[in-house]
Amino acid sequence: MTIEQVKEEQRIAIVGAGPGGLTLARILQQHGVKTVVYEREPGPHSRQQGGSLDIHHDSGQMALREAGLFEQFEALARYEGEDFRLLDKTGKVYIDEFAESQGQRPEIDRGTLRELLLNSLDPDIIQWGHNLVQAIPMENGRHELHFENGHVDTVHLVVAADGAFSRIRPLLTDSVPAYSGLSMVELYLDNAAIDHPEIAAFNRRGKMFALADHKGIVGQLNGDGRICVYLAFQIEQEWLDTCGIPFDQPEEAKRQLLKHFDDWDESLQNYIRSADGPMIPRRIYMLPVGLKWTHKPGVTLIGDAAHLMSPFAGEGVNLAMLDAMELALSIVQHGDLDKAVEAYEMKMYDYSSKSAEESDANLKLIFSDDAAAKLTDLMNQYYEQQ
Ligand SMILES: Cc1cc2nc3c(=O)[nH]c(=O)nc-3n(C[C@H](O)[C@H](O)[C@H](O)COP(=O)(O)OP(=O)(O)OC[C@H]3O[C@@H](n4cnc5c(N)ncnc54)[C@H](O)[C@@H]3O)c2cc1C
Incomplete structure (x- = not known):
């Protein structure tokens, strides 16, 4: 099958309008591949989106470049947000960094990032108020998606971008967070x-x-x-x-x-x-570090649905966007949806397991005895390697 046939004949649904799902929809849209994004929230402003995120040059920023949104991101990003102070409970300062003007991990508010991605999509792509309750496997890798509001859709590929407690993950693995x-x-x-x-x-x-x-x-x-x-x-x-x-x-x-x-x-x-x-x-x-599953046609996971980890490597959003980029480019390159998904999964297991290990190690270190001193040593080692 060619990419032109995929564009005309294959229906791709993305469940979840978080950073992963929206980036995937945007990059596919850039290549003329239509998707539908189902999101359970009633609208774009129905929930406070939470704190600031650092977007890394070798993952989140790469995805934004591929999405054609990097210049807009740069205008919104806060490079000064990379200032970093590390203290212990006595107020003793271990690290006191003043960010350079053009660092590698600028900050952006979660709500601002979401708005940037939402504004870049054709408005009819997102179906708000669609809470997926079940995805049922059918013949030839197709899936029937059932929503709480009664809507039913049959698709050739369903991408779970529905976060930590994904309702689609159980189709691929018994692992739970x-x-x-x-x-x-x-x-x-x-x-x-x-x-x-x-x-x-x-x-x-x-x-x-x-x-x-x-x-x-x-x-x-x-x-x-x-x-x-x-x-x-x-x-x-x-x-x-x-x-x-x-x-x-x-x-x-x-x-x-x-x-x-x-x-x-x-x-x-x-x-x-x-x-x-x-x-x-x-x-x-x-989720277990290094989680993998046996590939099945017509369904895959990206972002937290695939590799939920603690926030202490600051990788969650970045990986969700990198997954989106890798999957989108794989679909465009392979034409064949099944081969594309399999190639994406193999690549994703490799980089996400490294981040999950790092995040797990950071979590243990940050909450161990003498954490401020240990984190200082770790960061000094990191800077020496740069
Ligand atoms: C306190 C905290 C701080 C964090 N800080 C950072 C940080 O500094 N840097 C960083 O990189 N990461 C951070 N993370 C992690 C980051 O938030 C996630 O990794 C990231 O949001 C994952 O993106 P996603 O698109 O995979 O999923 P999500 O952002 O979780 O988006 C999932 C979307 O799916 C929708 N959805 C869920 N279920 C359904 C359903 N059944 N039907 C339809 N829609 C559904 C949800 O409403 C949501 O919009 C933090 C996490 C926490 C909890």
């Missing part, structure tokens, strides 16, 4: 420069990591002027439910969260004390 040992609480300091000038000056233009006692406080300046704060706890899986902290009552929750950091420096406690508005508790899950 396991709790990583880490729970986080996400808080925000609104309008930081004006309303929280001391914390804004302390945090600088990028990320501040404070690590000790198997816990962490991470502050991350976003493009909209907020500081996103992650409180991280290496703790048993049930803790968020059993700790008794009322996360829906922010003032009381802050008071109780501060108790977990009562011997931390004031400059660090201030991230909690001064937080505004609601907070989001979440457990961090991961």
Whole structure:
């Protein structure tokens, strides 16, 4: 089959309008291959999209170039967001980096990246409010997709870009995400420069990591002027439910969260004390490192659906976009959908398993004893290799 036949005769569905699914739809659109993207959220603005992401030159940025969006990305990206500070709980500073003007991992807010991708797609590609409930394998690799709203579609290829708890993954593997040992609480300091000038000056233009006692406080300046704060706890899986902290009552929750950091420096406690508005508790899950499956025609996984990992290598979004690029280019090169998917899967296993190993090692190191000193050594080794 030629790529022209794929364009005319093959129906490709992407489930999930996250960074992976949208990048895939965009690159295929660039090559004249039509797709449909099914997304369960009712519309583009129905959910707060969360914090800032660093987009790497050798993965996420490559995908944006292939998508024809790199110049627009550059105009939106915050290169100064690569500022990085590392401290321990006493406030001792281990690393204090001031970003160069043109580094390799600039930041962009998740919502801004999503908007960039959404605006680049033909509007009829995305079907909002379509929650996939089941994908049923049929003859010849086709799949029948059933949605909560009653819609049914039969497609030649379904790409699962539906994230951590993919409903399509069980067609390919019995592996399920396991709790990583880490729970986080996400808080925000609104309008930081004006309303929280001391914390804004302390945090600088990028990320501040404070690590000790198997816990962490991470502050991350976003493009909209907020500081996103992650409180991280290496703790048993049930803790968020059993700790008794009322996360829906922010003032009381802050008071109780501060108790977990009562011997931390004031400059660090201030991230909690001064937080505004609601907070989001979440457990961090991961798939087995190096997950593979037996190839089946007509279905594949990209992004978190394929290789969910902890966020401590900063690779999740970058890999989702790289997967999208590799799969799209494979489809365009092979013409034959089945060969294209198989070639993509082989390539993806290789690079994603390396990132998953790195992410797993970072997770263990960041929440070990003397984490700030150990992370400093690791980063120094990395810089020496560059
Ligand atoms: C707290 C936290 C911080 C992080 N920080 C970073 C970071 O700094 N850098 C980084 O690279 N990564 C980070 N990550 C990881 C990153 O968010 C993910 O790896 C990335 O979003 C994966 O993209 P995706 O497109 O595969 O999936 P997702 O972004 O999860 O998108 C999946 C989409 O599928 C939709 N969907 C789900 N189920 C269905 C269904 N049944 N039917 C239809 N639609 C469905 C969802 O609504 C969603 O829009 C972080 C993750 C967390 C939890």
